[in-house]
Amino acid sequence: MKELRVQPIKNGTVIDHIPAGMALKVLHILGIPHKGAESIVSVAMNVRSKIMGKKDIVKVEDRELEPKEVDKIALIAPRATINIIRDYEVVEKHRVKLPKEVIGILKCPNPTCISNSNEPIESRFIVINDNPPRLRCYYCEREPDDIASRII
Amino acid sequence: MEFRNRDIISIKDFSKEEILHIIKTAKKFIPFAEGKKYSDALRGKILSSLFFEPSTRTRLSFESAMHRLGGSVIGVVETTTSSVKKGETLSDTVRMADAYSDVIVLRHSQEGAARLAAEFAEHPVINAGDGAGHHPTQCLLDLFTILNEKKRIEGLNIVLLGDLKYGRTVHSLAYALALFGANLTFVSPKTLEMPKEVVKECKNLGAKPKSTTVLEKAIKDADVLYVTRIQKERFPDPEEYNKVASSYRVDLSLLSKAKRNMIVMHPLPRVTEIAPEVDKTPHAVYFKQAFNGILVRMAILHLILGGKTR
Ligand SMILES: Nc1ncnc2c1ncn2[C@@H]1O[C@H](COP(=O)(O)OP(=O)(O)O)[C@@H](O)[C@H]1O
Ligand SMILES: [Mg+2]
Ligand SMILES: [Zn+2]
Numbered sequence: 001m002k003e004l005r006v007q008p009i010k011n012g013t014v015i016d017h018i019p020a021g022m023a024l025k026v027l028h029i030l031g032i033p034h035k036g037a038e039s040i041v042s043v044a045m046n047v048r049s050k051i052m053g054k055k056d057i058v059k060v061e062d063r064e065l066e067p068k069e070v071d072k073i074a075l076i077a078p079r080a081t082i083n084i085i086r087d088y089e090v091v092e093k094h095r096v097k098l099p100k101e102v103i104g105i106l107k108c109p110n111p112t113c114i115s116n117s118n119e120p121i122e123s124r125f126i127v128i129n130d131n132p133p134r135l136r137c138y139y140c141e142r143e144p145d146d147i148a149s150r151i152i
Numbered sequence: 153m154e155f156r157n158r159d160i161i162s163i164k165d166f167s168k169e170e171i172l173h174i175i176k177t178a179k180k181f182i183p184f185a186e187g188k189k190y191s192d193a194l195r196g197k198i199l200s201s202l203f204f205e206p207s208t209r210t211r212l213s214f215e216s217a218m219h220r221l222g223g224s225v226i227g228v229v230e231t232t233t234s235s236v237k238k239g240e241t242l243s244d245t246v247r248m249a250d251a252y253s254d255v256i257v258l259r260h261s262q263e264g265a266a267r268l269a270a271e272f273a274e275h276p277v278i279n280a281g282d283g284a285g286h287h288p289t290q291c292l293l294d295l296f297t298i299l300n301e302k303k304r305i306e307g308l309n310i311v312l313l314g315d316l317k318y319g320r321t322v323h324s325l326a327y328a329l330a331l332f333g334a335n336l337t338f339v340s341p342k343t344l345e346m347p348k349e350v351v352k353e354c355k356n357l358g359a360k361p362k363s364t365t366v367l368e369k370a371i372k373d374a375d376v377l378y379v380t381r382i383q384k385e386r387f388p389d390p391e392e393y394n395k396v397a398s399s400y401r402v403d404l405s406l407l408s409k410a411k412r413n414m415i416v417m418h419p420l421p422r423v424t425e426i427a428p429e430v431d432k433t434p435h436a437v438y439f440k441q442a443f444n445g446i447l448v449r450m451a452i453l454h455l456i457l458g459g460k461t462r
Contacts, residue, residue, distance in 0.1 A: 112283055114264035119241050121268060139264025140285060143349070
């Protein structure tokens with residue numbers, strides 16, 4: 001744990017192997033900063049990494065992620081690892097993995113897509129590639145090219 | 153191959169074998185569509201015709217097909233989308249139509265509308281055009297027409313002409329023709345070129361489509377010339393429109409440069425892109441094409457509603 005230059009967290013989540021520069025987007029997905037929250041959040045950017053050259057790391061205290069949040073992270077950081085910390089130890093570690101379809105986490109870029117009208121449905125995208133992520137709208141078949149900016 | 157209760161949303165949902173089966177079935181309905189024989193294969197079945205966008209041709213063709221098979225039709229033509237004004241969602245309208253009928257035919261201005269309808273309906277949904285999206289029965293009738301006139305698609309030189317960017321029918325048609333192994337040439341003004349994704353899709357199917365702005369050259373060894381309308385509204389400059397419209401006008405002088413047996417197709421309605429003088433030539437198959445639409449729609453209704461075969 002040579003890289004650990006900040007105070008360790010007792011319980012929480014470490015999101016590792018985020019592409020350099022994407023840490024703030026990950027925070028945005030997690031709704032951080034959240035007004036009134038007191039837990040420690042630490043962000044490391046441009047950390048040296050053997051496999052990625054440079055990477056970002058996000059550490060959030062007292063928080064475990066919802067499956068939907070993990071899917072969103074997988075869209076912008078397809079190689080990220082989610083480490084669950086309990087009592088200062090990594091007790092679980094897994095790579096993010098996109099499901100076959102992502103539902104309700106992205107807005108279709110096509111303004112005349114039926115999923116952008118007031119129908120009682122959630123947006124739905126077929127995952128056609130994991131890394132780099134490529135999606136196709138189930139309804140209008142458009143492929144959003146700037147996925148990060150479409151995340152709801 | 154199972155067609156019963158299947159939704160017909162996009163041509164891409166069907167394999168080559170399935171498409172050929174629909175076309176084979178369609179052929180059997182010729183005497184029925186001509187009114188020479190009578191069928192009651194779908195007696196007691198009701199079709200809901202939901203048209204939220206103007207269309208006479210497709211709607212009449214579907215309704216005629218249903219009647220020719222002994223079924224009946226209920227419907228709404230809501231081009232002002234008054235139910236939308238009232239705030240009713242498409243999904244609610246579809247649920248209602250689903251309760252009143254055995255099959256829904258939907259035309260809507262928004263892409264994906266038919267997929268949505270299929271999610272809410274128990275009964276099969278047929279997409280009769282969803283915005284810039286799909287119009288699978290148009291594609292099927294185009295394929296039917298080519299096969300009927302030329303007995304094959306593989307190896308034919310097929311030129312798609314006109315507005316290839318926004319034209320609703322040409323994208324799925326290009327895909328289907330590539331699937332069947334045609335040699336494709338796309339002819340359009342630079343600003344209305346075939347979208348890159350469609351070209352890529354054709355290439356993935358093994359086709360090597362060519363693109364050009366010059367019709368005269370492309371037409372020389374063509375077996376099929378598929379013409380689409382170029383809308384004036386697409387051009388900010390009327391001068392520019394006039395230039396394009398006149399250079400892509402299909403008339404006798406252009407046809408003198410084509411093979412004698414080249415067929416000219418058009419999804420109709422045409423405006424000025426095909427001169428009326430062409431109608432009388434053996435090249436013109438666009439009115440037959442419109443008739444073939446009834447055959448294909450009869451076949452689909454018969455297949456998905458499990459019509460009796462006598
Ligand atoms: N208690 C802790 N507080 C903060 N970060 C931690 C803690 N434990 C581990 N980490 C961080 O979680 C990530 C995964 O930890 P670990 O499994 O030990 O390393 P690696 O994945 O590099 O083999 C590393 O970035 C590490 O710095
Ligand atoms: Mg259904
Ligand atoms: Zn869409």
